Amino acid sequence: MTDHESKKQLIKDNIQSYPDFPKPGIIFRDIFSILHKPDLFSVLRELLTATAKSFKVKPDVIVGLDSRGFLFGTIVALDLHLPFVPIRKKGKLPGPVITTTYTLEYGTSTFEISTDSIEEGKNVLIIDDLLGTGGTLEAACHLITVLGGNTTGCLLVMELTELNGRSKLTCPVKSLVQY
Numbered sequence: 001m002t003d004h005e006s007k008k009q010l011i012k013d014n015i016q017s018y019p020d021f022p023k024p025g026i027i028f029r030d031i032f033s034i035l036h037k038p039d040l041f042s043v044l045r046e047l048l049t050a051t052a053k054s055f056k057v058k059p060d061v062i063v064g065l066d067s068r069g070f071l072f073g074t075i076v077a078l079d080l081h082l083p084f085v086p087i088r089k090k091g092k093l094p095g096p097v098i099t100t101t102y103t104l105e106y107g108t109s110t111f112e113i114s115t116d117s118i119e120e121g122k123n124v125l126i127i128d129d130l131l132g133t134g135g136t137l138e139a140a141c142h143l144i145t146v147l148g149g150n151t152t153g154c155l156l157v158m159e160l161t162e163l164n165g166r167s168k169l170t171c172p173v174k175s176l177v178q179y
Contacts (some may be wrong), residue, residue, distance in 0.1 A: 004047070004050070007043050007046070008047060008176050008177055010040070010043060011034060011040065011043065011044055011047065011157075011176060011177055012176075012177040014037070014040055015029050015030065015031060015033055015034060015158065015177065016029075016030045016033035017029055018030060027179075029130070029158055029160075029179065031068060031129050031130075035071070044072075044157070044176075045075050045076075045079070047176055048072055048076050048127070048155065048157070048176070049075075049076050049079040049080065051155055051174050051176065052076050052079075052080060052125055052127070052155055053080070054174070055125060055152060055155075055172060055174070056152075056172065057123050057150075057152035057153070058123065058152075059080070059082060059123050059124060059125035059153070060082065060083075060122040060123045060124070061082060061083050061084075061085055061118055061122050061123070061124045061125075061149070062074075062077035062080070062082050062083070062084050062085070062124075062125055062127060063084075063085045063086070063087055063113075063118075063124050063125070063127070063140065063144065064077075064084060064085075064086055064087070064126075064127050064128070065087050065126065065127075065128040065136060065137075065140055066086065066087060066088045066089045066092070066111070068129035068130075069086075069087075069126075069127050069128035069129060070086055071129075072127050072128070072129065072157065073086075073127040073128075076127055076155075085113070085114075085117040085118060085124075086113075087111050087112070087113050087140050087143060088111070088112055088113075089109060089111065089112070090109075090112055091112075092112070093112050093113070093114055095114055095115075095116075096114070096115040096116070097112040097113060097114055097115060098112065098143060098146055098147070099111065099112045099143075100139045100142050100143055100146075101139075102135040102136060102138065102139035103133070103135045104132075104133070104135055104136065109136075111136075111139050111140060111143060112143075113143045113144075113147065115147065117147070118144060118147045118148070119148070119149075120147070120148030120149070121148060121149070121150070122148075122150070123149070123150050123152045124144050124149045124150060124151050124152060125151075125152060125153045125154075125155060126140050126141070126144075126151060126153070126154045126155070127154075127155045127156075128140075128154070128156055128157075129156065129157045129158060130156060130157065130158045130159070130160070131154070131156045131158070131159040131163075131165045131166070131173065131175055132160050132163045133163045133165050133168075134163075134164075134165030134166065134167065134168035134169055135168070137154050137165065137168070137169055137173075138168045141154075141169065141170075141171065151171045152171060152172070153171055153172045153173070153174065154171060154172070154173045154174070155174050155175075156173070156174070156175040156176070157175070157176050157177065158175060158176070158178070158179065159173075159175035159177070159178045159179070160178075160179050161178050161179065
């Protein structure tokens with residue numbers, strides 16, 4: 001096992017699971033259990049930054065998705081000396097925005113992005129905590145495209161492979177741990 005793989009396993013082994021949350025039959029994977037331990041959070045940061053650098057097309061902008069994507073996207077953006085842009089839930093951003101509505105595992109939601117946040121032609125790496133059914137990332141990719149950006153990759157801490165969310169995405173996807 002490589003050092004990179006052993007660090008991924010360390011992260012996976014320390015993500016706490018909660019059966020039947022938020023409803024029966026769901027196993028909730030809680031990334032906050034990593035953030036409670038600074039040594040583990042540091043390993044996660046190192047893995048995220050290294051993986052962000054490994055995409056074929058280098059990003060010009062890091063986008064983080066509301067809300068956990070803000071935690072991870074900002075540290076990677078800082079490490080790579082790149083701008084950070086949030087995609088937020090409806091009604092949370094000031095100024096002109098564009099919106100899109102998407103389907104989640106538990107219903108629907110609406111995302112917004114500021115209209116002046118991504119310049120046309122810029123390469124964008126999206127960072128979030130979890131890939132489930134893919135609806136959230138698909139919506140984010142759509143918003144970036146509408147602004148004229150190019151989504152060159154999606155980086156996730158966790159992926160629920162049985163939900164096949166990758167099938168909704170046309171860009172490269174990398175996840176640190178899979179369930």
